[in-house]
Amino acid sequence: MNIPDRSVTYNIEPINLGSESCEALTSYFVRLTQFHALKPIQLLSEIFHKPQISPEVKILYTREYSRINGMDDPAKKMISALNSLTGRKDLNQLTLEPWKNIIRRGNLLRSKLHFCEYCFLEQKAKGIIYIPLLWCVKPVVICSKHKRVLHNFCPQCKKQINILSLSGIQGYCPICGWFLGDIQKNEIFLSTSPYDEWMNRHFAELIKNNDRPTNLLTNNSNNKQIFPIFKPQNLSKSALINLLANKFFMDKDTLQKWGNGNHTVPLYLLLQKGYYANLSPFKQYELHSEVVPSRKEILIHNFYYDQSSFIEQIQIIFEINKNRIIKCPPDPFVLLGTTAEEMENSCPECHEFILDSFTVFSNNLWCRCLAAMNKAISEFPKPTSIKSICQETGVTRRELLFISQDLYDSVISNFAKAKYLRRQERKQGFVNEAISKINEIYKKQGYITDEEIRSCLVKPGYLLDPIIRIPIMNHVRALITSKHDDIR
Template structure:
């Protein structure tokens, strides 16, 4: 019997909305082998990926690749390569379910995945207390997902300890901890919303979760174009104008979908599915026996209703607690449009923006101070060995591109003069 290169550990939650992401699986592989995630990537993956830029990054210890590694969980080439290699290393055949690769013919990349990590601190804390495996859910990576499906509470995207955004995967990633400061990210306390808003914000999350839980292989050949044309024909008697009007989609956009010149974004797919009263799966499968589809009149008369008293309470709570959150993130959590908040609650939004800007600025200053300290230590170390602190020497220690910022360059030049080199 052939042995696998890496442990054949089982991915968590396949067949459920809470399925593990591939980046989380790779981080757990690293932990199982008692090596840094960066070491696993550079020593095991990079040589077989055949990407020169990855080899350079690995040798210099930079984070450039990890800052954009969200694609590992996505639907493109990078996801395919990491699925293939990880299955080869572990001997598994089910890791495609830990990415969105199966939906590459359905979703465009536009508006799909977040750029940085999101997590549910309550999930982390519960798993640790109950002795369960700590991991990151694939669903947390979606831009439209700002609420934990399990606990009905908002996801976090900034470490409360160091105030920084966290990469989805990093050289020092450990399950449940911040890769920047190493602190635990779990907590039992979280901002809660009224039940009405939990229901509203969870609509999209539930539909996405249902799709991720489906283990069919037919989605690789599903066609939004065919589904759109099917429902236009069966529900709106072939009238593109009526369909676009009732489903609240510009006619020009709708026409592009019907001709296959573009695919609806996930936001539009969810909107159309909800307006028709069906799930994403039913939409893609074009089930003729669906009983939940509303008539055109019912769809047209559908209106979003918001409790503005509760919205104001939510915004005021964010202001009082000085939560570092953007207006877009709050809108996702509540389940409304960002424009509605900006228009109806101008004063509240201005205060929230100010809090968020202050937090981002403070974070930026802390990062700059840390970089300057690291630079000083690196130059001092080189000087003690009579090595000239050239760009190449400094970045061999601190990572490729470390000296690209103006403030760092100025500090570097001053340090060279102060050490009389």
């Protein structure tokens, strides 16, 4: 395929550029290929310098897809390729790349499509279906326009759909063809929570300012870019950090880093904490140090004020410490920044509530891990790996092993066995394919050379593998013998 170096004829306009509903780069990419009647996989393999066919490559792509909308290598490659292809300079705004120095990389982007069917329906009426960048950001779970929780699978066939549509058509399920904007009758929909709205609003704000991140940032005294909340107004720098650490239930050192312009904490975590403290990182506040309440006081206040958000708040802290909780359960009160004694003296009710919540949390955590390992084993011949269980539960291998050595070992050996069987199956496939090619050649010529036998394999080197070589050579020998028999 010949792609011109720089051609404005390849240019199409990104949708809603500069607004919070700005198109994602993966979506733009798909529309671009559609516009020029190319297969997405063709252009992908050109850009990422990878062969088009092998299944391994497809898996690799799936991992890289999501990162195309992000801020590291795959995004950079795609941005520069499409910029030069279209003659544009602004395609980085279809990703989170403008925030690469501010938001920590890592697991922020989705590889599976999450969508609002009402948005798809409206888009269809307007004639262009696309995927907004906001839907690709993991902490965003709702459509704020339609007040819906985003769907994460096809309502018809219940399968998950990749963010980057290899079929080249967006808004339709690539598996069953269902239009994802078809509103289901009697659909049960989940209403959105204020927490969801908060997350959505902040990430929307980021995307809206993709052309100029400085709109949302300010400089600290060392001229480093920081979020305004870390800029002291009426307090000294250290008093501000102390106050925020207390309100956010975070340690001072971590917050200090943000204040210094080292953004080592994921932004969503800061937003999560900010939600419960009712403080947005994007704003500068006039805070007063004399009213700094202690952790204990904040806990008791929240306990009486709103119990459901109190539970969420302490669970976040337990969640962060879950690996410690599995192996040697720490004192839950210490995790929360107070002590059991202090809490019991001030508020026995809250003390008891925290103890109970902690027990429920750790029991639940064990059950989750056991269930995940049991499920993995039952999935044979396509079992989940221990690595995926770790990712899914956030629990490390060491802790899973601690929970149940037997289950852990079974997961590992099952996975290895399945992998072995798949490999055998693949090799059998190579053998069958080679044999039918050999038959063809032999039928045509009445003989076959070693060179031709080798050329019948996907890779000539496969012949070194006895599992492939022996059946093939046996077959060739049988062919030759049967011919000799015929002559006799």
